[in-house]
Amino acid sequence: MASTETQPRFGQSVKGLLSDKVGSCSGDVIAMTRQVLKGSRSQELLGQAARNMVIQEDAILHSEDSLRKMSIITTHLQYQQEAIQKNVEHSKNLQDQLRHLLK
Amino acid sequence: MAATGDEAAAMDSISRAPAAHPAALIPAGGTSPPGEGAAEVSESPAAAPKKTSTNSDGGVETAEEAVEPAEPDINELCTDMFEKMAIFLQGELTGTCEDYRLLENMNKLTSLKYMEMKDISINISRNLQDLNNKYASLQPYLDQINQIEEQVSSLEQAAYKLDAYSKKLEARFKKLEKR
Numbered sequence: 001m002a003s004t005e006t007q008p009r010f011g012q013s014v015k016g017l018l019s020d021k022v023g024s025c026s027g028d029v030i031a032m033t034r035q036v037l038k039g040s041r042s043q044e045l046l047g048q049a050a051r052n053m054v055i056q057e058d059a060i061l062h063s064e065d066s067l068r069k070m071s072i073i074t075t076h077l078q079y080q081q082e083a084i085q086k087n088v089e090h091s092k093n094l095q096d097q098l099r100h101l102l103k
Numbered sequence: 104m105a106a107t108g109d110e111a112a113a114m115d116s117i118s119r120a121p122a123a124h125p126a127a128l129i130p131a132g133g134t135s136p137p138g139e140g141a142a143e144v145s146e147s148p149a150a151a152p153k154k155t156s157t158n159s160d161g162g163v164e165t166a167e168e169a170v171e172p173a174e175p176d177i178n179e180l181c182t183d184m185f186e187k188m189a190i191f192l193q194g195e196l197t198g199t200c201e202d203y204r205l206l207e208n209m210n211k212l213t214s215l216k217y218m219e220m221k222d223i224s225i226n227i228s229r230n231l232q233d234l235n236n237k238y239a240s241l242q243p244y245l246d247q248i249n250q251i252e253e254q255v256s257s258l259e260q261a262a263y264k265l266d267a268y269s270k271k272l273e274a275r276f277k278k279l280e281k282r
């Protein structure tokens with residue numbers, strides 16, 4: 001940290017000492033801020049989180065694609081079920097006709 | 104304290120103009136006339152340090168510390184310095200804030216995507232449940248179709264057997280006819 005000299009040195013004016021002190025205090029504040037940021041490791045952790053998110057994005061897009069395909073397949077199944085239902089109703093009439101024929 | 108008086112006198116001599124410094128060689132223990140000192144300091148007000156006054160109080164000489172006058176724009180310079188420090192520190196912290204904002208935006212977009220996927224999957228689930236119920240209602244017909252299919256295949260087998268038997272019978276009849 002900064003030197004703690006308060007007594008004026010030989011040949012150095014108070015003005016110069018004051019400016020040195022202000023400069024050293026400013027440097028200390030800057031160093032402390034940087035140390036706080038470095039010690040919190042926020043840069044590393046957030047960067048790692050962003051990288052993991054980017055890796056996961058591919059899987060998420062694939063899952064969404066699969067879900068959309070599943071919804072399309074479900075719609076097709078519904079169409080097929082409606083067609084089967086219509087044919088089943090026809091078959092009821094056919095059964096009645098067959099019964100009449102066999103009698 | 105005598106030494107202090109000497110120092111004050113020396114500083115006086117340094118600060119005064121070269122042409123006018125008769126009082127610089129005031130002997131130790133003597134008191135400088137304050138009026139004369141003030142008049143000489145007023146000649147060079149800009150760069151000279153403040154006048155030091157020596158007082159003798161009960162035989163003890165005291166003196167004030169010689170200080171340089173503050174620059175007229177020192178306040179502005181200080182304000183400027185602190186503002187720039189604040190801007191610099193804010194910039195240092197803004198980097199981390201921007202990282203957090205980026206992650207926040209990425210999370211929001213991902214949550215939107217997951218909400219869409221949730222809606223799609225809810226629709227799929229509902230449709231599949233309806234389909235299962237409708238297929239359950241069709242199950243008796245499907246069982247009948249299976250039964251018909253089995254009966255038709257057994258009928259076909261019976262027809263093949265009958266056909267084979269009738270062919271054997273025909274062959275035997277022809278053989279008997281030849282005799």
